[in-house]
Amino acid sequence: MKKLGILAAVLLAQATFSQTNRFVYQVTSKPDISNKGDIKTENAYLDISAEKSMFYSENRIKRDSVMKANFQSGGARGFNREQMEGLRTNMNYSIEKDKKNQKTLYKDRLGRDQYAYEEDRPLDWKILSETTKIGEYKVQKAETEFGGRKWTAWFTTDLPYQDGPYKFSGLPGLVVKAEDADGDYSFDLMKNYKISEFPEMTTFGNVIKVKRTDYVKQQEKYKSDPASFMNSQRGGGGISAPMRIGGGGNQNPADMRKRMEERAKEEAKRNSNPIELK
Template identity: 75%
Template sequence: MKKLGIIAFMLFMQTAFAQVNRFVYQVTMKPDASNKSDVKTENAYLDISQDKSVFYSENRIKRDSIMQATFRSGGARGFNREQMEGLRSNINYSIEKDKKTQKMTFKDRIGRDVYTYEEDRPVTWKIFSETTKIGDYKVQKAEADFGGRKWTAWFTTDLPYQDGPYKFEGLPGLIVKVEDDKGEYSFDLMKNYKIADFPAMNQFGNTIKVKRADYIKQQKKFQEDPMSFMTQGGGGGQIRIGGDGGPRGGGFGGGNSGDFRKRMEERVKDEAKKNSNPIELK
């Protein structure tokens, strides 16, 4: 009986140790440079385990769940576009931080493929003695310049994590709030709870590994000529890591007719205008 008790305790400890802690942030954005009164708000998850953390949109998981259910029940013909439109997100990227290698990987879809790069710019913080309280947490102030913006963060040592939303890390605690000095982007911790494991994310198309500068070039090229990314090899010259046989063209259908091309180009230009004030300005 004693042996069984020890085994049960060890299994319990392994399960508890393997759990992932999910921190839910409210992300407030002003992504349209020509209309700063257009404020977008949505939730994002920072899932943290002992080995890594992943930051991504809550709506992405909801969309993935709907897509999986749709394909299981008969494919794209049963696709509810209206429901998917309601789950559109300004956070189309995901960011994974490897705790062991200290590497940070950024992933974002451009057209039909996922482009990924390793972030090579560590955030350099200046920590101040100023403290306050946000919610249940005692927090301390820090500032940093990153991506062309000046950021103020408030971090807590009440939780055993040295991490934060988006690309922010490197403070001696968990970031509870971080905001740029123009008030155009902010991340506010709302709640946290445990989940069994990291959710599986759909990743249709190829994964193309590039340098950060090349990703920015491809992004600009997509805004100028989106249809070049809807055909095989549109990006050209990058390292393709593989594909999964999912739907092509980033979810767009209807062939390459002139009308489809025009609609696609108009949509991408409209999206580019609505996202003309990105979180990183340089």
């Protein structure tokens, strides 16, 4: 009986550890360099299991769900423009951290395709002695320079995770708060709870794996001339599914392309102060 009790305890511990924990962060950003008074706030999820973690926008997963349901129904009703605008996000990317191999995979959409690269810059943290309390957690201060910004993070060892929002990891605890020195970006832990499994991330277009430096080059090409960039992508002249939002009816391809280019330029302006400056 004693052995059975021990076995049951072990199985319970394994089942608990195998669950996925979701940490909800409030992400505050000033993405438009010409208008820093325009502050964007949205929620993002950091889902953590024993093998990996994923960081992505709450609105992104909700928006993808709406789009997927629409496509599966044949798209007969079209998209609700107001609903889709309400699910706009400044974080179209997703970040997956492979714990076993210590690798970070970044995915983002450029035009009609998804580009993925493995982060090749390790985070070099300086852990300081300063401690405080944020919410219910005792936290300790750490600093690093990454992507052209100086970051301050506060991490806790009260939780059994060495992870954090965005690409932040490598500290001996979970990042509860991270903020850059200019106050342009901040990540603040709001709450956490368990979920049964990782959500399925919808992929539109092809997934193209590149080196980080090549991704940066493609990103610049897209910003400078979005129409030409999309013409050069695989599949020729079709319009990608995400770019059809707000359409409806049979539209002139030239008009669609013009609107698509205008939206891409507006997006580039809205994101003229990116989280990574270099």
